[in-house]
Amino acid sequence: MLPITTPPIVGAPMRMVTGPHLTAAVAAAGAISFLGAGYDLETLSAQVKETLELLPQDHGASDNSGGSQSSAEEKILPFGFGFLVWKLNLLEVLVEVTKHRPCAVWLFAANNPTEMVAWVKEFKSKVGWCRVFVQISTAREAVDLVEAGADVIVAQGADAGGHGAVSAAGTLSVVREIVEAVGHRVPVVGAGGIVDGKGIAAVLAAGADAVALGTRLLATDESIAPRAWKELVASTSEGGINTVRTRIYDELRGTGDWPKIFNGRAIINDTYLDQQRGVDEETNRQRFAEAAVKGDFSRVTAFAGTGVGQIKQITRVEDLIERLQKDAKAALREAALRFSSV
Structure with a gap:
């Protein structure tokens, strides 16, 4: 992956939202970026091509060989792919990942925990260069997936917009439990309802190593969500x-x-x-x-997390991520000063 700015922010791979423009903008802003492939493999090649064309030249595919020159198959994309497991064929996904070589994959929504464990094991044995992020909502799943080889756990709470586990606690509770269970072994990304700097600071204070943004990135100029949404x-x-x-x-x-x-x-x-x-x-x-x-959103689905009330305007990704990181650092410093004498 490319050097990441801090606090680390991850762009969630939202189907029908995170297209090439948003993926490229998030990566260019120094955040960890995922293309929202969802369960559509047919358009993946075209989306990858467009994303690379949108990235600044110094953010192109990287050389994984350790030398100054590398063959095409040694190039690693500076962004990942997000897949919805339940509606995909594992072998077909592995073919696409091997062809394009993303730096990471984000796996979510298997039919059951056993299926997700199987996917992680196959990824780790077949595409070793690729970091595997897995989005789940319980500490028990996290332990099993880390044992299977998952590199990063995305701890999603019930505050999240879009799809998530029917049975899930709030984001801070989920993050705390998962950090306690596996945080000493792999990075944990907090997800769900996080839309501003103070929200980022709260999740980091709860022990997360990074935060994922979904709804907040939806409301940007670069997302492919309809303007009315x-x-x-x-x-x-x-x-x-x-x-x-x-x-x-x-x-x-x-x-x-x-x-x-x-x-x-x-x-x-x-x-x-x-x-x-x-x-x-x-x-x-x-x-x-x-x-x-x-396109009438008085009836059409408008997925959004509980933090939606704190989103006041549609912004550019570059400006947004810079401001959120600045505000998060300020919130952490302020909290430390307030309670330093306690």
Whole structure:
């Protein structure tokens, strides 16, 4: 990987959000960057090509051979790929990773813990140069995955936007438990509801080695999320009461085949409210489909974490990451000064 600025920030690989422009911008800003491949392998080559074209020249693929010259197969991409395990074939994924040689992969959402362990073992035996990040929500899973060879554990709490474990504690609780379980062996990245410098400082103080940003990076100029989604994120207040974890959006938008152990946190809108009012599913589905054609986010899914209320504007990635790191350092210094005499 390229030199990383501090505190370390990781750009979450969000499907339908983290395209080439966002991936390149996050990497160029000195953060750890992942392309949101999701479960789409067909467009991966084109996305990799575009991302490399967008990166500054000094952020191109690196030489892993230790010399000044290397063959194409020794080049390592300066960004990773994020995969949704449950809907992919492991062998096909390994072919793509071997072809493109990302510096890391981020694995999430296996059908069950045993499947994820199998994926990690295969990655470590077949693509040794590639660092394996695994996103989970329990200390028990973390221990098993580190034993299997995982290089980094992404500890995702229930505050996270988008998909996550149905049964999960809040972000700080998840981070603390996972750090205590495996933090002495591998780095732990805290994820879920983190959108500002003080949030970063809190998760680092809880023992995490880095933080992952999702919703906050969605609301940037470089993300491929629709403008209406970004504006909704920037205008929504009190994420704790104006977002909800549910499967209704997946059921209505045609992604209801997600494993039942996962649901998604989204901004509450008329789709969810109609379900709560008892509107039948077929009527709700029709209304959702009509809104999707119009790009109407009064009904269309708008995934977002509980920190959404602290996002006030859509920004450029470079400015955002620089400010967040500066604010995080200031928050840590201030806390140390406040309590240094206690």
